[in-house]
Amino acid sequence: MTDFVTVCAADRLIPGVGVAALVNGHQVAIFRLRDGSLHAVGNFDPFSAANVISRGLVGNLQGHLVVASPVYKQHFDLTTGICLEDASVSIPVYAVQESAGSILVAAEAVSHAA
Amino acid sequence: MSSKQRVVVIGNGMVGHKFLEQLVEDSVGFAGIEVTVLAEEPRAAYDRVYLSAYFSGKTAEDLSLVKGDFFADAGVFLHLNTRAVAIDRTAKVVKVASGENVPYDKLVLATGSFPFVPPLPGKDREHCLVYRTIEDLEAIKAGAAESKTGVVVGGGLLGLEAAKALRDLGLDTHVVEFAPRLMAVQVDDGGGRLLRRKIETLGVKVHTGKNTQEIVDGKAARHAMNFADGSSLETDLILFSAGIRPRDELARQCGLVMGERGGIVINDQCLTSDPDIYAIGECALWGGKIFGLVAPGYQMAQVAADHIAGKIDNAFQGADMSTKLKLMGVDVASIGDAHGATPGALSYTYVDEVAETYKKLVVSADKKLLLGAVLVGEAEAYGTLLQLMLNKMELPANPESFILPASEGGAPALGADALPDTAQICSCNSVSKGDICAAIEAGACEIGDLKSATKAGTSCGGCTALVGQILKCELAKKGVEVKKDLCEHFAYSRQELFHMIKVEKITTFDELLAKHGKGDGCDICKPTTASILASTWNDHILKPELAGLQDTNDYYLGNLQKDGTYSVVPRMAGGEVTPDGLIAVGTVAKKYGLYTKITGGQRVDLFGARVEQLPSIWEELVAAGFETGHAYGKSLRTVKSCVGSTWCRYGVGDSVGLAVRLENRYKGLRSPHKIKFGVSGCTRECAEAQGKDIGVIATERGWNLYVCGNGGMRPRHAELFASDLDEETLVKYIDRVLMFYVRTADRLQRTSVWRENLEGGLDYLKQVVIDDSLGLAAELEADMQHVADTYQCEWKTAIETPEVRARFASFVNSDAKDENIVFVEERGQIRPATASEKRADLIDTVTV
Numbered sequence: 033m034t035d036f037v038t039v040c041a042a043d044r045l046i047p048g049v050g051v052a053a054l055v056n057g058h059q060v061a062i063f064r065l066r067d068g069s070l071h072a073v074g075n076f077d078p079f080s081a082a083n084v085i086s087r088g089l090v091g092n093l094q095g096h097l098v099v100a101s102p103v104y105k106q107h108f109d110l111t112t113g114i115c116l117e118d119a120s121v122s123i124p125v126y127a128v129q130e131s132a133g134s135i136l137v138a139a140e141a142v143s144h145a146a
Numbered sequence: 147m148s149s150k151q152r153v154v155v156i157g158n159g160m161v162g163h164k165f166l167e168q169l170v171e172d173s174v175g176f177a178g179i180e181v182t183v184l185a186e187e188p189r190a191a192y193d194r195v196y197l198s199a200y201f202s203g204k205t206a207e208d209l210s211l212v213k214g215d216f217f218a219d220a221g222v223f224l225h226l227n228t229r230a231v232a233i234d235r236t237a238k239v240v241k242v243a244s245g246e247n248v249p250y251d252k253l254v255l256a257t258g259s260f261p262f263v264p265p266l267p268g269k270d271r272e273h274c275l276v277y278r279t280i281e282d283l284e285a286i287k288a289g290a291a292e293s294k295t296g297v298v299v300g301g302g303l304l305g306l307e308a309a310k311a312l313r314d315l316g317l318d319t320h321v322v323e324f325a326p327r328l329m330a331v332q333v334d335d336g337g338g339r340l341l342r343r344k345i346e347t348l349g350v351k352v353h354t355g356k357n358t359q360e361i362v363d364g365k366a367a368r369h370a371m372n373f374a375d376g377s378s379l380e381t382d383l384i385l386f387s388a389g390i391r392p393r394d395e396l397a398r399q400c401g402l403v404m405g406e407r408g409g410i411v412i413n414d415q416c417l418t419s420d421p422d423i424y425a426i427g428e429c430a431l432w433g434g435k436i437f438g439l440v441a442p443g444y445q446m447a448q449v450a451a452d453h454i455a456g457k458i459d460n461a462f463q464g465a466d467m468s469t470k471l472k473l474m475g476v477d478v479a480s481i482g483d484a485h486g487a488t489p490g491a492l493s494y495t496y497v498d499e500v501a502e503t504y505k506k507l508v509v510s511a512d513k514k515l516l517l518g519a520v521l522v523g524e525a526e527a528y529g530t531l532l533q534l535m536l537n538k539m540e541l542p543a544n545p546e547s548f549i550l551p552a553s554e555g556g557a558p559a560l561g562a563d564a565l566p567d568t569a570q571i572c573s574c575n576s577v578s579k580g581d582i583c584a585a586i587e588a589g590a591c592e593i594g595d596l597k598s599a600t601k602a603g604t605s606c607g608g609c610t611a612l613v614g615q616i617l618k619c620e621l622a623k624k625g626v627e628v629k630k631d632l633c634e635h636f637a638y639s640r641q642e643l644f645h646m647i648k649v650e651k652i653t654t655f656d657e658l659l660a661k662h663g664k665g666d667g668c669d670i671c672k673p674t675t676a677s678i679l680a681s682t683w684n685d686h687i688l689k690p691e692l693a694g695l696q697d698t699n700d701y702y703l704g705n706l707q708k709d710g711t712y713s714v715v716p717r718m719a720g721g722e723v724t725p726d727g728l729i730a731v732g733t734v735a736k737k738y739g740l741y742t743k744i745t746g747g748q749r750v751d752l753f754g755a756r757v758e759q760l761p762s763i764w765e766e767l768v769a770a771g772f773e774t775g776h777a778y779g780k781s782l783r784t785v786k787s788c789v790g791s792t793w794c795r796y797g798v799g800d801s802v803g804l805a806v807r808l809e810n811r812y813k814g815l816r817s818p819h820k821i822k823f824g825v826s827g828c829t830r831e832c833a834e835a836q837g838k839d840i841g842v843i844a845t846e847r848g849w850n851l852y853v854c855g856n857g858g859m860r861p862r863h864a865e866l867f868a869s870d871l872d873e874e875t876l877v878k879y880i881d882r883v884l885m886f887y888v889r890t891a892d893r894l895q896r897t898s899v900w901r902e903n904l905e906g907g908l909d910y911l912k913q914v915v916i917d918d919s920l921g922l923a924a925e926l927e928a929d930m931q932h933v934a935d936t937y938q939c940e941w942k943t944a945i946e947t948p949e950v951r952a953r954f955a956s957f958v959n960s961d962a963k964d965e966n967i968v969f970v971e972e973r974g975q976i977r978p979a980t981a982s983e984k985r986a987d988l989i990d991t992v993t994v
């Protein structure tokens with residue numbers, strides 16, 4: 033069973049604009065895309081070592097839904113966390129859902145089978 | 147002992163150097179040759195044709211014609227500062243000034259010419275100068291700094307170019323010409339009159355029919371020039387530009403056959419009367435003529451190099467002396483028989499006194515062939531007419547249409563397509579249309595590639611437009627489409643998107659995407675759209691429907707730093723700040739513990755603010771009267787100023803006042819990339835305006851406007867755009883230049899790169915902005931006025947809009963701080979801790 037943590041009211045999310053939340057001691061970046069879908073990934077940018085992913089621009093590239101790091105502009109796949117420019121680097125991905133007007137994020141990252 | 151053939155070249159000027167390049171290029175022929183170059187100047191060959199650019203900031207290196215390590219790579223021995231003083235044709239040695247003898251098998255004289263100075267009493271006085279070498283230009287610069295007025299003796303091509311240089315150096319400039327008109331060789335009376343008028347409106351005084359007799363002490367100025375008609379003219383500096391004379395003294399000394407009035411006689415192989423001695427360039431006399439242009443010299447260089455390397459069938463066959471020039475902003479062109487000297491020749495003349503243009507065609511008696519032309523004020527038809535004449539192409543039934551304005555049904559463009567393959571397009575480098583087409587066929591799809599593949603357009607540049615036309619035409623024929631898509635979501639260029647947004651009144655990214663794009667967008671097209679929307683409609687960039695398009699810098703209205711904090715830069719227009727303002731900035735910095743630094747843009751930057759601190763910091767700054775400095779935006783950054791006439795003993799204009807007004811007019815303008823201005827109070831240029839996108843320098847008569855300069859990664863000197871403007875005209879021109887840039891540049895293209903890619907170059911920009919050739923001027927001004935009228939301080943609006951202000955939080959669900967942001971102290975201020983400092987925790991970290 034995944035534990036979910038309520039982070040904020042659903043109307044705090046503007047489509048295309050990320051927010052950061054503290055979830056169970058981790059920093060998580062949460063986005064709502066234009067189609068209404070929700071995504072949550074780690075807020076830590078492995079390239080710049082700063083907590084800034086929530087401030088990146090989102091969109092799609094070569095068939096992936098992505099967020100671009102605002103520092104050095106690498107793109108991360110929002111569903112797998114893998115960096116498009118360097119597949120050996122990835123950021124954690126969290127389950128996220130909307131329920132009763134609130135946004136809920138999983139307390140632990142999705143573990144990817146290698 | 148070397149068994150190689152020893153070639154000695156005297157002179158490393160433009161033609162001498164071209165000769166070396168041609169010789170080396172033919173590697174087979176070159177293999178058995180050893181080359182020694184004796185050069186009198188202290189530096190290797192440079193571009194004399196562009197010599198004047200030395201005054202607008204080009205350095206000797208910029209002008210150098212030596213590509214890479216040419217001499218070392220080719221194994222050519224270059225001896226600088228080495229003047230040849232005698233030739234012993236029997237012993238086959240050249241004697242140099244230091245006394246050494248240099249043996250040769252073949253000798254090439256490429257000694258060029260020297261400026262003729264009329265033998266007047268007083269010609270050797272101080273600051274009586276000539277215009278031929280970099281050293282001459284240095285002397286002129288130094289002389290101008292101690293002078294108020296300058297006179298150019300000679301109103302020919304070079305004289306007018308020199309006059310422009312003097313004027314740009316800030317001198318009150320006169321041209322004194324012996325003949326009754328300017329440019330007597332190239333233009334006729336009518337053209338000369340118009341040229342004079344145009345040049346006088348530019349502030350240069352012209353005195354024709356003046357025969358200078360002596361130069362004596364002046365009363366108000368350094369010299370007085372006394373003329374044969376009894377009049378006189380006072381001046382501080384004199385520049386002789388009364389023609390050139392071949393440097394043939396060596397040839398004379400060793401007994402080669404000379405022309406009656408000088409010049410070393412050569413045959414079609416460029417050989418002198420001695421079969422082992424060649425002469426090329428401006429020292430050579432062929433068919434009774436000296437060719438004072440570089441293109442014929444280059445042809446001679448090719449012929450001589452071929453001949454030495456054993457290819458003996460190439461011959462020099464004379465050269466066309468047509469010229470097109472931009473003199474002080476006035477187009478002047480002269481083609482072929484400009485004076486109608488051919489028996490039976492007929493002419494057409496069109497004079498427009500309003501537009502100040504003069505055009506004349508000279509045609510054969512049967513009106514079938516073009517023999518010559520004169521164009522003054524507007525020379526667009528030059529390329530077409532030159533090709534018609536050179537290729538002896540049959541004229542249309544109404545040849546006058548070439549010089550009539552388009553509205554009169556004129557100007558049949560001679561499509562590049564119509565030219566035969568043999569047509570010579572680039573005369574400097576002997577490149578035919580066939581050569582260009584072959585290079586395109588081989589894959590050169592851009593003008594730059596084409597230039598490096600064929601060398602066309604790399605010397606005087608006069609053929610660039612035609613080369614561009616041929617390229618376009620050939621690519622169209624091949625069905626090649628040039629890809630300029632912004633990104634995978636929009637198959638359009640930024641310029642096209644700009645147009646759609648404006649014309650279709652699109653105000654959101656979603657609307658643009660729905661109408662013209664696909665997918666969800668990305669970090670390329672979103673900020674680009676945001677920028678276009680801001681330039682066009684100028685809404686607050688943090689409105690909910692725009693917020694998601696902004697780069698983090700724009701979103702947080704601050705520059706993101708390496709640790710995730712932001713910087714705070716209040717605007718200090720023109721770099722001016724009151725003591726109270728400084729105290730307020732200091733107080734805020736101290737209160738929030740920010741690192742404080744003076745920027746390169748004449749203002750103060752406060753670093754290390756966390757997102758949740760930004761609104762309160764700005765609240766305090768706004769309360770103290772500050773506005774956002776847009777340090778984060780692709781927008782106007784700073785208008786750097788010098789202290790100017792208010793305080794400075796040299797200032798001639800109030801540079802700070804103007805800088806403040808300009809900064810306040812253009813602040814907030816979003817553009818393809820950042821824009822910087824500079825305003826200096828006099829030519830000493832303490833504000834470095836010529837390194838800015840827009841540079842303004844005060845003159846005694848107003849303001850000189852420079853455009854498209856750049857510091858940064860690839861510095862580019864700004865170019866003089868217009869002179870002596872009043873403030874109203876200045877602002878009008880800046881409005882137009884900037885809006886035109888905003889509309890047509892690519893994403894993240896600074897004005898410098900935009901300008902370099904602008905087809906038609908600076909002239910085209912001037913036509914659009916000054917002559918309003920596209921009929922856009924009023925619209926560009928109105929668009930800029932809209933941006934100015936709708937300005938708002940982005941920070942003020944942000945802190946006063948609760949919904950926007952609430953977004954400045956580190957976490958949506960907590961007031962905690964980001965623990966990863968750690969500072970240590972250095973030189974009394976904070977700085978981000980390094981990774982090892984954070985881990986080791988050995989150093990005291992600072993919490994604020």
Ligand code: SRM
Nearest residue numbers: 705713744745746747749751777783856857858859860896
């Ligand atoms: C703060 C400052 C350095 C300083 O401490 O003096 C600075 C800082 C930055 N510069 Fe700069 N530049 C600063 C003056 C300059 C200057 C000097 C000037 O303006 O007179 C130049 C050269 C002049 C020019 O632009 O032509 C300059 C040329 C650049 C460039 C290269 C631009 C180019 O065309 O080659 C970049 C990179 C870019 O913009 O793509 C850059 C980019 C940056 C960025 C934005 C890099 C980044 O993305 O983080 C830096 C962050 C600014 C911040 O955090 O506030 N900065 N930068 C100066 C701020 C001036 C101001 O008051 O706004």
Ligand SMILES: Cc1cc2nc3c(=O)[nH]c(=O)nc-3n(C[C@H](O)[C@H](O)[C@H](O)COP(=O)(O)OP(=O)(O)OC[C@H]3O[C@@H](n4cnc5c(N)ncnc54)[C@H](O)[C@@H]3O)c2cc1C
Nearest residue numbers: 157159160161162186194195229230257258427428439440
């Ligand atoms: C300001 C200016 C603008 C011009 N604009 C144009 C233009 O727009 N279009 C155009 O076609 N042409 C133009 N010209 C003319 C063009 O520059 C010349 O045609 C060209 O430079 C001739 O090349 P050259 O090698 O024959 O002579 P130069 O370039 O003068 O080279 C001769 C070299 O030989 C050296 N030398 C002479 N005697 C000796 C010696 N005894 N020992 C050693 N070295 C010696 C000289 O010092 C010099 O360096 C312009 C010239 C000037 C000055």
Ligand code: SF4
Nearest residue numbers: 788794797827831832
């Ligand atoms: S540019 Fe001229 S006016 Fe301005 S400070 Fe320098 S010397 Fe003075």
Ligand code: FES
Nearest residue numbers: 572574605606607
């Ligand atoms: S004609 Fe001079 S560069 Fe082509």
